[in-house]
Amino acid sequence: MSPKLSPFELKDTLIELAGKAKNHVMLNAGRGNPNFLAIQPRHAFIRMGEFALEESSRSYAYLYGGFGGASDKKHIGARFSEFLIRNEDKKGTHLLRAAFSYMRDQLGLDYDDVVFEFCEAYLGCNYPVPPRMLTSMEKVVREYLVKEMYGGKSALNDFDIFATEGGTAAMTYIFQSLKRNHLLAAKDKVAIVTPIFTPYLEIPVLPEYGLEVLTLEVEEELGWQLSEKAIKQLEDPAIKVLYVVNPSNPPSVKMSSSVLESVAKLIKEKRQDLMVITDDVYGTFADDFLSLAAMVPENTLLVYSFSKYFGATGWRLGAIALAENNIFDKKLAALGNADKAVLAERYSSLTDDVPGLKFIDRMVADSRAVALNHTSGISLPQQLQMAFFALFALVDGHDEYKQATKNLIRRRYDRLMGSIGVETEKDENSVEYYTLLDLQVLGEYFYSKEFGQWVVDNNQDMEFLFTIARECGIVMLPGNGFDDSHPSARVSLANLTEWEYETIGKMTRQVLDEMYQTYSSKK
Incomplete structure (x- = not known):
């Protein structure tokens, strides 16, 4: 690998190789983009938008052509409460009710003021004031x-x-x-x-x-x-x-x-x-x-x-x-x-x-x-969605979403490491959104200290990345691209399914076995 190439530039080469792997579906474990997301705050954004559009349509109701205007702040809170009652069975309404209750009770925000601000934010009809954040x-x-x-x-x-x-x-x-x-x-x-x-x-x-x-x-x-x-x-x-x-x-x-x-x-x-x-x-x-x-x-x-x-x-x-x-x-x-x-x-x-x-x-x-x-x-629409994400977490008194995301990530980690053949130990500081597979440590764990040192001395971390891409259709990123001095491969645990991480683990062990056979033949 050229020292000028970042791991993300190298990724394109590895993706191209993985895409040509025979009898294998490409598994891109080099991406940090999660394949999970929070639904409720997005529903709340949509419901807020429905109310904002109702408010906007009140301004120029006598005009044809789809005209709307800015929201009317007077009594807007009362109209919003009525809207929530009318839409109580729709997705997002429960979070809206909880969120606005939280803002009044915990933050001391004026109900009319905050409903008006959220409506205007959805409509995006004004410049952000203050520009730093509403x-x-x-x-x-x-x-x-x-x-x-x-x-x-x-x-x-x-x-x-x-x-x-x-x-x-x-x-x-x-x-x-x-x-x-x-x-x-x-x-x-x-x-x-x-x-x-x-x-x-x-x-x-x-x-x-x-x-x-x-x-x-x-x-x-x-x-x-x-x-x-x-x-x-x-x-x-x-x-x-x-x-x-x-x-x-x-x-x-x-x-x-x-x-x-x-x-x-x-x-x-x-x-x-x-x-x-x-x-x-x-x-x-x-x-x-x-x-x-x-x-x-x-x-x-x-x-x-x-x-x-x-x-x-x-x-x-x-x-x-x-x-x-x-x-x-x-x-x-x-x-x-x-x-x-x-x-x-x-x-x-x-x-x-x-x-x-x-x-x-x-x-x-x-x-x-x-x-x-x-x-x-x-x-402003971006700020509004950000606020709903934050409010979703703030009113989640039992941190149900947080616990679910952590469990999801950790199950994937256990599945990956278990299929490699490594028994995992709980580390209170480990997050496991990514993991680094230290090839020297794995080499010593499964084979011998001498093999682990051979991996280091012969730059086998890069050989491992290209082999697992070319033969197995799996994309990982080099740890040294992130300034890790160990011969390692970075695996994202955010963007694939559990069974796919099991596949990655099995293929990792297979390629390590092949590397050991190469090492043994040269002794």
Whole structure:
């Protein structure tokens, strides 16, 4: 494999090979797109749309030609309650009733205000105001993040949210604004916990950033956790930013409580100036998940995507969350006069008080080249569906959907590993959305230590990927493409059926047997 090829570029070659495999149906385990999704919040979106269209049609009822208008806010809550009664037997109505009851009782939102906002959002007939996110929807998503990312700690509820076009847009905006606001410059040093989603490795070294990257690799022997030695490297004052995907991609293991505490302790005691970016998209698949954003909120910018948990990759729904009191704003305030003058000119069209413009609002402006700040943010229908996803989780008092998704993923993992011939052990930190098949470990487990070393010495991980694609029609991705130093293959447990994972396990064992025969013949 060319060192310039990402695993996703290599995937196309492997797919082509797998598609030509004789007597085998292609099984693409290289995709992270889930084959499950949340239905109820989608039904709620449709029901909300029916009411919004009823409201819209009231404005110009005397006109022909399909005219509608903006909703009438006066008494809209009463009309909505009547609508729910009339449609009580339709799918989505129960969630709507529970969601609006929750928003009134738990968030203190005015019923007319929030019904009006949701109607206008569905119709998409106005620009987003505020552009960062609509007011009530920001409160809803904030509560969702408190529940899922912050361990339910309502005291940490003082943070702002920027709704973005998925987690990928969030990543782009963060890198861009760190540079444009002189918080990162070429040759600055950043630390990245690896293995990791490849763009976090690829973006920092692009010419427009030119950052120096220090990788902190989690250790398989420690359960895919950072060692104390790796954590200690963060004491280096030259490191400006720490990038983390938690739970990790592809090992799919969350940071343990002890590692979280160690990292947080170091930041609080020795690196109060360290900026932290944590991408926690897989956190909702973990048991008792807690984000670094909850441990060190002043230092941490949180990225979350609704794509995987709710099966909504096509909706492009993501969010950036940042505490109101944060190191990013403090660093802006501490910039030199020359830098401040440049930034004052950049954002002068937005406000007379550029020094008071928060970093998260600068990201909003930067996302539309500042000049188009008034059209920033994701579309209102997108925000509405995001809000319904969040509300669906908030009113699910027994976490039935969450437990079902976790069970689904874990059954697939057990089926895969069992068919390979490996007895699985429960790891409280393992999420298993993806799994890394360490070919050296498997080689030692089934055959011998010498064979495992042969796999390493002869780059047999790549041979394994091409063989299983060519002979069995199975696509996996190389672990080294995610900066995993082990000879490994990444399997997504999100997008195939249980019996297909059993097939993948059996074929994995078959190819390993063939590799061992090749090894034995050369001894």
